[in-house]
Every structure is written in structure tokens, then in C-alpha cells.
Amino acid sequence: MSVAAVLPVSRSSSVVLNLGDAPAVISLASLIGDAALSAKVNSLVERGDAPGCIHALLPAASTLLASSQYSNGQVSSAFAILASTAEESGVEGSALHDLLLEIANTAKSAGSASEKPEEKAQRSAARVKALAAVYHVAAAPVTRANILQILLETAHERNVDALVAPVLARVDSWVEAWALPTAEAQKLHRACVDVAEALYAGETGGPAAERAACTAVLERMEAYLKTFEAPGSNAAAGVEVARRACALFLAAPHTFASDMLNLSAVKALASAPDAASKAAGSLLTAFLTGTNDAVASALSAHKAALPALGLDEGKLRSKARLCMLAAAASASRANGGNGVVSYADLRATLGTSDDMVLEATVLEAVHHGVVVAKMDQIESTVTFEDVTPRVFGDEEWKTLLHDLKRWEVGLQRLMHVTL
Incomplete structure (x- = not known):
């Protein structure tokens, strides 16, 4: 009995691994070509030990990720099989959550040390697709959010942020629908910030595209910073992103209005230990609420911190006049x-x-x-x-x-x- 025959991807369908003349639906163990693994997995299937099957197959799935002889579709199908097996195993609650995250983390990093440089881009796409497959199978909101976070981090760490760009436009509605705990929402929004910043840094489509990418970064940053408005949140933990958000707003040639001063994490810049954070908060306050003299005073007081924020004094003075x-x-x-x-x-x-x-x-x-x-x-x-x-x-x-x-x-x- 093949593993795939008893491990549906969803409650109504099985994963198809297209391998030319090979059977359309096959076990992952057979795909790897390891007879001992096939025997072990089939024995576990007969005993109904789904978690055991998964742990036996994870090293094999790592092999799929590390080798370019397996297509992205084969890899994503393999991980969908593993995730579906976990969902259908009868394991529940935190145990199921941990099992699915183990699968996701395998897709993120397993086998990366053996990747050849010329294969890294292709295998990076394979990992993102594998994580997407696991994400789509997972049912629990917090589990889905954690897997999505891993997916975003993987794309960012491997410089394939463009593959997950569509997520940025939809993540707010997902977070709301999932009713995530504040800590989980913060982690997911933080991963989105990194992706958005990378997309902006690499944007070469001209002024309009750069403006849209910059706006997207500020939107992701504000979404993250707003999570610190929840009762009991430690606003100081958001200071790093708050500083970057202020600097980006001040540097961008098209941004002149913002409600960021109302955010607790932005207010916390005033008591931050570093000069750059203090400068970012002070300058934003002057630009959004102060007079020309107040802006001039803030620029004079924080001139030494401008390089650390990536800001140019001359451009800031020109922008101040517009404000x-x-x-x-x-x-x-x-x-x-x-x-x-x-x-x-x-x-x-x-x-x-x-x-x-x-x-x-x-x-x-x-x-x-x-x-x-x-x-x-x-x-x-x-x-x-x-x-x-x-x-x-x-x-x-x-x-x-x-x-x-x-x-x-x-x-x-x-x-x-x-x-």
C-alpha cells in the first residue's frame, strides 16, 4: 500500500506527483527511491501511526528540497502530503500545531547546506511553494498565521520577496478574520515589514512604482506599530520599526500627512536610549505639528543623528517648507x-x-x-x-x-x- 494512497491532501482529494511514466499517485518514500524507508513508512501506515510517518518522511522531504532533479510541483505536493497527513491524523490542539510547524520549518531550512549556488534561486522558489502548500492545508488560525510568517521570512532571507508580494495586500483582512492574539499578530506584521522594505529597496519601475512601494512599506509599518496599542503591549518593543517608519516618512518626497504621532511605539521614541530614535521622533513631531522655527530647531538639535537615519538636511528643509x-x-x-x-x-x-x-x-x-x-x-x-x-x-x-x-x-x- 503506497503512502499517498492513504494520505489525502484534503478531505476530498489526493496529491498528484507527476513523474512522467511513474504512477501518478505514489508514496514519498518511493519517490526518493529508498527501499528501507518505503518499508518503514508502509509499516507505520498499517499501524495507523501518522506522526511516525511524518517524522520518517521529513528527511526524505529534505532530499527533495536539496536536489534540482525534483520540480517545484513535486516538492510542494510532497509537503502538502505531509501537512494533510498531520491534519487527518487525529492529533489535535498544540500537538497538531507543533507538528505542522515542524513540517514548515523543514521546508524553510532543511537541506539548505547542500544546495549548490546555481540551484539556490530555484530551490528558494521550491521552498516558498512548499510552505504555501502547508499553509493552505493548515486549518487553525494561529497555525496558519505562524506558517505564513515562516513563509514570509523564508522568502525574505532568500531574496525572493517578490514571490510573496501579493500577501501584503491581504494580510490585514486575514489577521482580522483570524482574531489573532496580539503577540501572533505582531510577529506576522513584523515579517511583512521586512518583505515590504526589501521590495521597496529593489524597486526599479520608475517614480510611480517607487512611490507605491514606499507607501506599501509605511502601511505595513503602521499596521505593525498599531498592534502595540493593545492593552498590556510593550510599546518600547516597537521602537526599532517606529524609528525606521519616521525616517522613511521624512525621507520620502511624497509623504506629508500621517497619524503616526498618535501611536504608542512612536511616542516611545522620546525615551529610547539611542540618539537616532530620539531624533526620529522629535523630527517627525516638528514636521507634522511644528512651525518653521520648530523644524529648524529640531534639525539643529539632531543634526548629528541624520546620517544614522539616512536623512539629508537640505532635502528635509525643502520638505519642511511644504509641510x-x-x-x-x-x-x-x-x-x-x-x-x-x-x-x-x-x-x-x-x-x-x-x-x-x-x-x-x-x-x-x-x-x-x-x-x-x-x-x-x-x-x-x-x-x-x-x-x-x-x-x-x-x-x-x-x-x-x-x-x-x-x-x-x-x-x-x-x-x-x-x-
Whole structure:
């Protein structure tokens, strides 16, 4: 009796290993070609010892991973057989969880020492596919989350992050559906951060693609940092990613609004032991809430830490002007304001006496989507028609509600005229 014949991949189907003229459904032991292993596995099958079968076959599965003579499909099918065997074995609870993680960790690392350099890329893909097969078979939410974490870590460690890129867009909905404990959610989100950063670092598709990749990193970082809002969480444990998130936000040419200052892990930067973390938190606070003088003061105070954060002082000063302009635009529209600001007021806000610098800043802000504005050089005014708030707090909600109410009244008038 072959192993595969009694080890379904799911409750309704078996794994097919396509080996040309060989039988379509075969045992893993037969696939390896080890007669002694085949005899041992068949004996374990007859005794109904599913965990014993798995532990006997794991070294054989490692052989599949290490050799390029076996296709990715064969490898993933083999690991699906092992995972399905565990799920159907009658083992439950933590024992089943541990057994499936043992299978997953085998797919991650077993046999890697014997890989030839020229085979590493192909075998890396095989490992990712094998882990995907185990993930799809696992049923328990925490087990699925842990296997997905291992899958992401494997792809990242082997520089094949692109293979798991689609996960990043769906992981938030999965975490919510699985109702994971905070610690498990943190580990999974942390693995996503590493993958997203690698994808951004390797992005070569031009400005639009780089912008999208940068946005994806910030989204993954914020998702991770938000897990520290759960009761009893140690916000200090999120400081490393918080520092990187602040630095990325400050360095990115298209980011001007964020709610990160509300996050406990970002607040914890102020009490971090290293100068770079303190600088990251202080600079972000100045950029999102401070005046031009506050930004200048923060840059002066933390100038020595900028290289450690990968930040350029000149670029930060240019970006600060855009942030100050956004603040002025928001203030001009608050509480039903008409959005009109004089050149004189904007020069004071931006810390410049040059109208050309002011106008260039407005044009750059429009280009980056920070504001929608019209300049009147005759009247020396700028009319802000829309703005992206630096932060979204109580005042921003009031402004939004006011604008919605005004829009509702206008719509009702239009409907009355039309009818």
C-alpha cells in the first residue's frame, strides 16, 4: 500500500506527483527511491501511526528540497502530503500545531547546506511553494498565521520577496478574520515589514512604482506599530520599526500627512536610549505639528543623528517648507474659512523674504498633491481650494464635517432647482 494512497491532501482529494511514466499517485518514500524507508513508512501506515510517518518522511522531504532533479510541483505536493497527513491524523490542539510547524520549518531550512549556488534561486522558489502548500492545508488560525510568517521570512532571507508580494495586500483582512492574539499578530506584521522594505529597496519601475512601494512599506509599518496599542503591549518593543517608519516618512518626497504621532511605539521614541530614535521622533513631531522655527530647531538639535537615519538636511528643509505650507492651507480653510492667504503671511510661515521661493514652494506642493491652490500675483494672495492635513485630529474632523454639511446643503438646493 503506497503512502499517498492513504494520505489525502484534503478531505476530498489526493496529491498528484507527476513523474512522467511513474504512477501518478505514489508514496514519498518511493519517490526518493529508498527501499528501507518505503518499508518503514508502509509499516507505520498499517499501524495507523501518522506522526511516525511524518517524522520518517521529513528527511526524505529534505532530499527533495536539496536536489534540482525534483520540480517545484513535486516538492510542494510532497509537503502538502505531509501537512494533510498531520491534519487527518487525529492529533489535535498544540500537538497538531507543533507538528505542522515542524513540517514548515523543514521546508524553510532543511537541506539548505547542500544546495549548490546555481540551484539556490530555484530551490528558494521550491521552498516558498512548499510552505504555501502547508499553509493552505493548515486549518487553525494561529497555525496558519505562524506558517505564513515562516513563509514570509523564508522568502525574505532568500531574496525572493517578490514571490510573496501579493500577501501584503491581504494580510490585514486575514489577521482580522483570524482574531489573532496580539503577540501572533505582531510577529506576522513584523515579517511583512521586512518583505515590504526589501521590495521597496529593489524597486526599479520608475517614480510611480517607487512611490507605491514606499507607501506599501509605511502601511505595513503602521499596521505593525498599531498592534502595540493593545492593552498590556510593550510599546518600547516597537521602537526599532517606529524609528525606521519616521525616517522613511521624512525621507520620502511624497509623504506629508500621517497619524503616526498618535501611536504608542512612536511616542516611545522620546525615551529610547539611542540618539537616532530620539531624533526620529522629535523630527517627525516638528514636521507634522511644528512651525518653521520648530523644524529648524529640531534639525539643529539632531543634526548629528541624520546620517544614522539616512536623512539629508537640505532635502528635509525643502520638505519642511511644504509641510508648513500645508499647515497654513489647513488653517485658512478651518471653520469655514475661504482659504485665502496673503503672500506676506506665507512668507512669514515659510521663513523666507523671497516671493519666488514662496511661489516655487506652492507649485511644488501642488505637484506633490499636498494642496490644490491658485496664485494671484497681482493681489499677492494664494487661494487654497483643498489640502492634505499633516495630521487628522479633532479640528480636521470638524472641518470635514463642516465641508460635508455645506456640500449637503448645496446638493439639496440643486435638487430643488432641478425638480
